[in-house]
Amino acid sequence: MMATVTEIKSDAQETGAWLGSNIWDGRAFDGDWTPLQTSANVLEPATGAVLGSVGLASPEDIRAAAVAAKSAQKSWAATGYDERAAILRAAAAVAEKYRAEIVDWIVRESGSIIAKAEYEVAVSIKLLHEASAMPSQACGQVLPSSPGRLSMARRRPLGVVGVISPFNFPLYLAIRAVAPAIAVGNAVVLKPDPRTAVCGGFSIARIFEEAGLPKGVLHVLAGDGAAGAALCSDPDVAMIQFTGSTAAGRKVGEAAGRHLKKVSLELGGKNALIILDDADIDLAVKATKWGAYLHQGQICMATGRVLVHERIAEQFTKALAQSATQLPVGDPASGQVALGPLINEAQVAHATRVVENSVAAGATIEAGGTADGLFFQPTVLSNVLPGNPAFEEEIFAPVAVVTPFASDEEAIAIANNGDYGLSAGVITASLERALAFADQLHVGLLHINDQTVNEEVVNPFGGTGASGNGTSIGGPANWEEFTHWQWLTMRGVVPAYPL
Known part of the structure; x- marks a missing residue:
């Protein structure tokens, strides 16, 4: 314990x-x-x-x-x-x-x-x-x-x-x-x-x-x-x-x-984790939770967009939502929680506004979406398309934003859609496919078969564009x-x- x-x-x-x-x-x-x-x-x-x-x-x-x-x-x-x-x-x-x-x-x-x-x-x-x-x-x-x-x-x-x-x-x-x-x-x-x-x-x-x-x-x-x-x-x-x-x-x-x-x-960053159709869904869900919910999503490298191939998107989203509801939220000093509070009321208000506006624009809340004081529940939004507030804005809260794609080319275009260029991850059983992504993603940090939040001290760290x-x-x-x-x-x- x-x-x-x-x-x-x-x-x-x-x-x-x-x-x-x-x-x-x-x-x-x-x-x-x-x-x-x-x-x-x-x-x-x-x-x-x-x-x-x-x-x-x-x-x-x-x-x-x-x-x-x-x-x-x-x-x-x-x-x-x-x-x-x-x-x-x-x-x-x-x-x-x-x-x-x-x-x-x-x-x-x-x-x-x-x-x-x-x-x-x-x-x-x-x-x-x-x-x-x-x-x-x-x-x-x-x-x-x-x-x-x-x-x-x-x-x-x-x-x-x-x-x-x-x-x-x-x-x-x-x-x-x-x-x-x-x-x-x-x-x-x-x-x-x-x-x-x-x-x-x-x-x-x-x-x-x-x-x-x-x-x-x-x-x-x-x-x-x-x-x-x-x-x-x-x-x-x-x-x-x-x-x-x-x-x-x-x-x-x-x-x-x-x-x-x-x-x-x-x-900042609006970092994409791209999950291809040959990915292990259980491992992909675990990677997504870490990238999206670590420190309540208050990380520049946080997984801000979860791009999932349409063949596995429904199964993945259901598994992610079910897992998110099981994460305990509360006072981190107790040692018994996975998520603590957001830093202040302004950050809670910002995250709440983005979630509400995203739902109004067509997104679906699969889990969470509410806050109790500074404690924001781990949230999953599905059916988030380019142009939706949750797709465009850095939320800095525990919100996993799921966007489907139909092909590798579409995934690359969606990931590169926007001004940010900090971190990205690609999860796939094919390193050949992943390397093709590596040459086309406009980011300063790229992790194949890993999520977007990584740091080893000895590596150069930086982004481009708005990052x-x-x-x-x-x-x-x-x-x-x-x-x-x-x-x-x-x-x-x-x-x-x-x-």
């Missing part, structure tokens, strides 16, 4: 805990814990309980953090590679030591079920280990040149990297940018979503604080849109790495571009993202130019 949160943790809220509210209440992190003038309550979505109060940064606070980060970055970039690597290894050890407290905060603050929170901490620790290897990797190339001249292309840190992270995978989607950026010599100003600022921001601050990161290299400030806008326009911030909605990402990209900053946008600006983060892409090329040449003597 799955343990409850209380069984796997020491109470993270009590005074004296490693991540206790007495440390961060009303504060920001700059190497020390500095009080801010305004604050907001930290709420537990499942119960409505107040877990503490996070400080909210003003644009002036962001400006001060950027100035301090730029000053600290110079000495950090000059720090030996072995020392930088040691601090990142120490950070992984700290995260491992306090794993239970971090899991507890992810469960309580973001509404994650325990298994999802444990996975998120595990991949974050893996990420820290991977980042610790970066300082000792080769960071350039020797290029061909004329005799007597040495020509090199080398990777240099950008300076100060601004990171704006979301609420859904709050720890991992922040630390996946923070850790590699720091590893290659940058300083970082992190603005987590204020709804998950503890697990998605202050936990990272505590990890690096205890690991011995020099003061000023990492700043963590929760804040609203004005704080994010200040980060995007600050003259001392060289890059913005943003993960969040497409609507917000457009604003970030516009602001960062106006100030000529490098920008990485990891945005991002074509950049990737993770694995080999981190060097590309968090450094810039410098061309360096050397001669023994100055050439005697003819002019």
Whole structure:
């Protein structure tokens, strides 16, 4: 039987805990814990309980953090590679030591079920280990040149990297940018979503604080849109790495571009899982449930469209609906549920509106479709055709949207219908058919015989179109993202130019 949160943790809220509210209440992190003038309550979505109060940064606070980060970055970039690597290894050890407290905060603050929170901490620790290897990797190339001249292309840190992270995978989607950026010599100003600022921001601050990161290299400030806008326009911030909605990402990209900053946008998705007529229906149903319902569907990679061959669509839909009704929904801290709450009432209202409008446009509710407070029942909609709201809109809720197709060519056309281009999956007994899909689907991530939600840390991760600006983060892409090329040449003597 799955343990409850209380069984796997020491109470993270009590005074004296490693991540206790007495440390961060009303504060920001700059190497020390500095009080801010305004604050907001930290709420537990499942119960409505107040877990503490996070400080909210003003644009002036962001400006001060950027100035301090730029000053600290110079000495950090000059720090030996072995020392930088040691601090990142120490950070992984700290995260491992306090794993239970971090899991507890992810469960309580973001509404994650325990298994999802444990996975998120595990991949974050893996990420820290991977980042610790970066300082000792080769960071350039020797290029061909004329005799007597040495020509090199080398990777240099950008300076100060601004990171704006979301609420859904709050720890991992922040630390996946923070850790590699720091590893290659940058300083970082992190603005987590204020709804998950503890697990998605202050936990990272505590990890690096205890690991011995020099003061000023990492700043963590929760804040609203004005704080994010200040980060995007600050003259001392060289890059913005943003993960969040497409609507917000457009604003970030516009602001960062106006100030000529490098920008990485990891945005939304309307991801298709394509189930061919030769698929194992039982396995396809299990894959669909994972992709559509994990973390209540609040994942950019969530399976937003389930495209099923018409020969098996009725059988598949019936099996999916029956299985969905058996998934328990409730307080994730109990350890006895498969789905927890949505993040807030606005998200429930959005999902309810999409479902109601989709039914009005011809869709059929096969299961779920209702909410009790923030708890949205796992839902199956059938007969969803292109143009239907459930087909077009990112719902960010536990709603499986089933669309039939008649041929492989039609499935590809339906999957490519829309502006998003993040993730896709193809389930089939024929790898030859699957590879034909691989060459024609317009996505940054593609999984054959798997659903759409996957991450292994060592892989480049990114989408195109409304899912991002074509950049990737993770694995080999981190060097590309968090450094810039410098061309360096050397001669023994100055050439005697003819002019």
